[in-house]
Each structure stands twice: as structure tokens, then as C-alpha cells.
Amino acid sequence: MFLLNINVYANSETEKTNLIYCVDPDWFPFESIKDGKHIGISSDYVKFVAMDAGLELTFLPTETWQSTLDHLMAGTCHITPMLNKNEARSEFLDFSDTYFNSPNVLVSQKNQPFLKDFDQIDDQVVALSEGFRINDYIKQKYPEVKTRIYASVLEGLMSVADGETDIFVGSMLSTNNYIQQHGLHQLRIAGWGGPEDNLRFGVIKSQSDLLPLINFSLSQIDDAHKLAIYHKWNNITVIDNTNYGLIKKMVMYGAIAAVFLLSYLWMMKRYNRQLQQQNVELNRLKSELTKSNQKFKKLSTHDLLTGLYNRYYFDMALAEESSRYDNDNPIALTVIDIDYFKRINDQYGHSTGDVVLKLFAQLLKDLVNDMDVLARWGGEEFVIFSNNTSLQQAHDKCFEIQKQLKLTTFPGIEHITASYGIASLKQNETMSACFQRADQALYKAKDEGRDRICIADAAEIVSSSA
Template sequence: MGRYASVILLCFCLPLVANAERLASIYYHSSEDQPATITTSIRYCVDPDWLPYEAIRDGQHVGISSDYIQYIEAHSPLRFNLVPTTSWSETLSFLQTGRCDLTPLLNQTASREEYLRFSHVYFRSPNVLVSLKDQPFLQGFENIGSRTLAVPKGYRLDEYVQQYYPGVQTLEVDNEPEGLEAVLDKRASLFVGSMFSVNAYIQQTGFNHLKIAGWGGPEDELRVGVTAGSEELLPLINQVLDNVEELERIKIYQKWNNVAIIDETNYQLIYQVIAVTLLIVFLLLSRTYLVSQYNRRLTGKNEQLEALRQQLVTTNAELEFLSNHDPLTKLYNRHYFNRQITEDLRSETQDDSTCLIILDIDYFKQINDNLGHAMGDKILMELSHLLQQVVRETDVVARWGGEEFVILCRHTSLNAGTALCERITQVIAECHFSGEIKLTCSFGIAQLGDDEPMQSCFERADKALYQAKSLGRNRIYIDDSHN
């Protein structure tokens, strides 16, 4: 059996031998009593300054990806050799030119697909906007306006901003710490980067006058990337990463996310004091004084650590609220509707009807143009409060964007949804809005069909809203095409 196993493993490894310029070495051994073993040495590069994810310190690979590299080595015949680089841009260059075979932690993008092949996603991380504390909170990239945004050069976020928000003025930096320092130096108004690395940087440096100011686009979906021609490594890497137990993932995350810096104790001084105290009784009083001083310093450090922890809790709570709510109206936002509500509907049975209502304020632009954006914001807040008062507790109201709102009504027929729109119309007509403004709204209604995706139902409701506006506004239009 030992010889047969050797033949099978040798056939499996032939593609690796063919790529000897990329894979440093392969060692093969078999005997009558021992099965064949294969060890493959792979050159890999990392981002040298992206803690807690990965970095190079004193020539050593540290961070979350270093633990995953060690885990792969412990559960596979693969062995890795670090090729140090000085920047993420240099790491990408090494991968393109074949000086590295693999990088353990990056996002998949269209440009990188030209020279890399990717494993399954094994780590996810949200991205955030960071600003000084005296700056306003922002929903996302669409509210940046004329502000300057610092973006790490070569990161996936750099490509994302250029593709989807070309009007945003950007300042390219070499890494995330340099981007945060650009905000502190006021060379940039905002920085976009990973929430975990931002928190680690704030805790280590004590720059607690930075704050999370908004949601930073799509979350990172981090993978292993191997160079084209080394795809034979991916099945084994995927198999190992897919089998990582959840407890091990949490252990790695907690190891590198619990970042707090306390100066090292001067043990040499304490030992000297203790030694002298044993010889000279008089120095006992000096020792007691020194110990009390040390305790006071330690208490001060612990208070600083607790303050940093409380700040992180507060920051995370603000981020969680900001990610799910509109900052002006305090209603749920589009992100919450798309992600949370759609998932809830998929998990429920569709024995009862679900009705979707989209409403839009008529001629809202005239309010902004004639009375100013401050009055427009006030009208949006008053209408949001009115909607929350009229709908049922089980209904979900969200601000979709601008002057457009969405109401999701579970266990509601088209007739009941129409009645709700009529009731809202009546309450709006009777309400005294600021500036004595007479407000009207147009409504589009659609009922979620059996096995119909929420996106399809939303498009039908949106078309119904368009029909209501085309017919003169201040009216309700029903799309019953799916009934």
C-alpha cells in the first residue's frame, strides 16, 4: 500500500514540479512502513504595515494572516518562506513579476484577477470613514462632497472609489497609518480603511480625537491569492481553511484584536531596590515609596486602558447604529433594508401576504430651492415622525434616499396597503408642517408574490410610484401584475 500511495501522491505533485521557478522545492519520501509525504516550499509576500491583519516586524511576519499561515502549515504538507517587502505596492509588484507565489490576505478585484487566483473567503471585515471629532457624521461616500479622502494606494478601496465615486477628491497614501496621520495633519478630511486596523491604531497611539464618521463602502472579503500557474495549491488551501473550527477563528481574532499598550515595567530597577533593601534596613522606606509610586503609575495606566475600552465600546455602538439608521431622520436606512429585512423574509414562510409601499414627497426640490436645505431637512424629519406614528408596530419604515421612503408591511393585502396609504395621505393633509408648507406625497404599491425575490417586488413598486407621479402626483398607484 505504501508504494501505491507514493505513486498517487507523485502524480498529484507533477504540476508543482513543472512550476519549479515559482515553488522553491519539493521533497518526496516513501518506504514499506511509511506513506509518502510531500513538502512544498512556497515564497509569499504580505502587506508590511497593516496590523492587526498582517505586518513585518524585525523581519518576522506577524498579525492575523501569520496565524493562518501557521495553521495551514500544521494541517498540510505546504511550507512557506517569507519574502520581505517595504510596501503593499511592492508586494503586488512582486506577485506580478513572479518574485512571490502567494499572499495570504487580500480582496479579489478585477485588476488582480489578471495575475492572481483566489481561495474561498475566510475573513471578513467592515470598512469605515474616519475623521476628526469636530467633523460631522456621514452616511457614506455619497455625502463626502468637496472633502479630501485619503485612500491607501493599491488597496481594493482605491479601485472602488475611482470606479463608483470618480468625483471624490482623493489623496493616495502608502498605508493605513499614513492615511490616519493625513487626517490628523489636516492634509485630508477623511480616511477610509478597515475598522479593526483603525481601532488598533487609535489604541496604540492614543489619538482618541479621531472618530468613525461613516460607513466605508463594501466590507472586505479577504482570501488567499496565488499567482497564475500555481492554481494547483488552491484546492488544498481551500480544504484547510474551510475546516478551521469556529473556536480557532475566534482565538486568532481575539489574539490580534485585543490591542492595548502599557509601558513595560523596569524590573531591573525593582530587583536592585529589593537587593539593596535586604542589605540596608534604611532602604526599606525607600522601597515602600518606590512601590507606592509604581502602583500609582499602574493605576493611571489601567485607567487609561479602561478609557480606551469604553471609547471602543462607544465607537462600535455608534458604528452599529450608523450602519442601520439614517442619521437625519433616525429611520432605518437602505443598508438595513437590503441586508436585514430581505434575510428575514427569506427565513419566513410566505403563507401571509407582504406588501411593499414606496412614497416620494411631491416637488421636494422646490422646498430646498426656495426655502433652503435646512427647511428641507426639517420637513424630512417631521414626515418621518408622522410615518412612524401612522404605521403599525410590525411595519418597517426606512428612508431609501433623498425624499423617498419605503414601508414594508407583513401580513398585509393590497387592499390593506392601499388603506394605509390613504390614511397617510389624510394625516399629511391635516398636518401643519414647518413654514406652513402644504405637503403631498405619491405612492407606489406592490404585493410580494410567491417565491418572488424582494428586488423584483421593489422594482414593481418603484414603477408604480413612477406612474403615480406621471399621472399628476398626490395619488396612489397599485401594481397588481404578480397577483
């Protein structure tokens, strides 16, 4: 066991409470165990709550998330800091207020069609992590879906990569982390995976009197602190929070001034100087925090590597634009995939692969119209939403990209090619169905030898190349 050296109390009347807590050992960046130590987003919330509420917490490492749940049911672990509330867990746990939210997604191999949600899963086998709340949701809402349980998120993702299963369901943050960390570039986010995670502290029922303390401590964490925690575990630099030690000095100096009248003026002058400096610092931090919040807002809608819009923003744009569709305003969807990108990563390294993605994204930005919505869909796949654009115009745009790509040199590897799939939104057709036809056209282009432009329609797929 590993002891957090926490000896700070909420107030002088609070007695130190010694409790055992355990976490999911393999759910990074939310929480994980590395070298026997608790790391991840929940680790910072545990430290803050323990210090603020005057709790002494002893960490109990476990092998799997199911093992953690077993310890909680047996009472050998008292608290877990980050989980969803459901009916089964409510039999042996009480829960704090929600303090962190995260969406769930569907993950499949890239050659599989886009899925809007669970309603589009037919005979495919879905991989799930043992003990997760989403498992109960699927069992209740979609009992016909075939599922297979794995001990961890990584094992579930590997089963999809190896072809044992077709789809994995899990949190967007954790799945994206493992896909990038383990080079699972054959996988992509294929749809949204049910209700989002509403994460809370869970406390065994015999210790439920701790919940008011925990909820109060959580309420003391302001947005700036939450943002700093999020950035810390997602490798984003943020500014430090304000140091309030000066306020304690103010109280101390005020008391001394009441006793030592002769020193009062000197102390007040010194104090005012420090206060002015502190106000300058607070204004500076406020300005930096505003910039950081603006950056965080941009991060939620933009891809970090290429600067293009991300999939989340693109989905919102599709929903908004499709609601305004009419026959006089044709809409074209184009899906583009860099050919043999995995070979580039394997042969030249991921740093070279990143350079290729950046240069390719810049080439697309230079060639698409200002009214187009250009996004990185995931990995080496890009999408273009073109309003008031016919199939012929979309084809011509792809042909121009294809020509410019042949003239562009990429450092260390000379030239690359890409494949293109195009579809036009039909009357009464959903945007999801249109995207799926464009995706099928893309894979038709790849099947026919890559470096090709394929146009999909209701009757057939027509292919062309430069």
C-alpha cells in the same frame, strides 16, 4: 528571508512544496512585519494551512503593500495570505475562498460632520492606502471624489490628523488600532466606507493548483479556532482548543490489544477512564466556548472600556426606531462630548483618561431612562437616542447631567465639564440629517465656551448653560 520550520504533511503521499510568501507589512491587526517576522491574524492562518497542506513556506519581508503586489506580479513571491479579490489582481492571481470579513469605514476629524457614506462627500479630499481594493471601487463608483494616495494606513490617518486631507477610508479594525496606538484622538469614525473586505489567500497563476489544498485546509478551521485567532490579535483571552492526542493513543492501544489478548481488559479499563476524563473536559470546554461566544456577541455590540453600547449597535437602533417614527412619538438625539479630554490624556496620562471615561459613562447610565439607547460614539463622545421625548425633556435631561457632573469628583483631576448638542427628528427627515444637526449644535456649544447645552432646529440654534 525567514523560514517557517514546518515539516508536517497532509498525508504520506504529499510531497513538500517550497514556496515564497509575502504580506502587507503595515496592516495590523490583519497582518504586519515586526522585527522581520510576520505577525497578525493572517500569520496564524498561514501556519495552519502550511501544516495541514504540507507546504514549506519561506517568508519574504517587503517595505510596502505595493512592493508586495509588485513581487507577486513578478513571480518572486508566490502567495499572499490576506487580500481582496478585484479585476486588476485577477490578471496575475487566483484566489481561495473567503475566510475573513471586515467592514470599511470613513475617518475624519471630530469637528467634521457625520457622513453616512460616499454620497455625502463633496469637495473633501479622501486619503487612501496604496494598492488597496477600495481605491478601485471609489474610482469606478465615485470618479468625482478627490483622492490622495499614501503608502500605508498610518500615513493616511496622519494626513487627516494634520489637515492635509479630510477623510481616510480603510478597514475598521486597522484604523481603530492605529488611532488608539498613536493617540490620534482628534479623529473619529464618521461613516461606513463602501463594501466590506472579503479576505482570501492569493496565489500566482503558475501555482494555482495549490488552491484546492488551501481551500480544504481553510475549511478545517472551525469557528472556535477562528474566534481564538481573532481574540489573540485583539488582546482578548480565549480558552485553548481541545487536545486530541488521546484519540491517537486509542488507535495504538486497540492495535496492541488485538495482538496481546491478555492485556486487552487492562488497557480497556484504563482507556475508559481516560475517555471519561476526556468527556468531562470536552463538556467543560463546550461550556466555556458557549460563554466565550456569548462574550464575543456582546463585544460586537458593546464598548470594551465603558460597557455601553458601541456605534455599530447604535446605528442599528437608529435604523430600527426611525422606521417606526410618527408625529405622536417624538424622537430626540443628544450628542455629548467631554470638554478638553485631550488635555486630560496629555497632562495625567491615558490611564487617568480611561478612568474619566468609565466614571462619566456610569454617571450617564444612572441618569438616562431605561428606554433610552445610550452609546459611546467614539473617543470622549457619547450619544443618547430618546424615544417619545420632546426637545424640552431632552434639554432637562442634559441639565440634570450637567448638575450631577459638577457634583462628581474624578480621581486626580477633581471636576470635568461636557458640552451637549440636541436635535429632534422632523417629519420626512433622515436620521443621518438629524444626527448632523445635533452634531452641529454640539460644536456650537463648544464654540460658545463649552459646558453648554445647545438645541438645534431648522431655523436656528439656541444655546443655554447651567
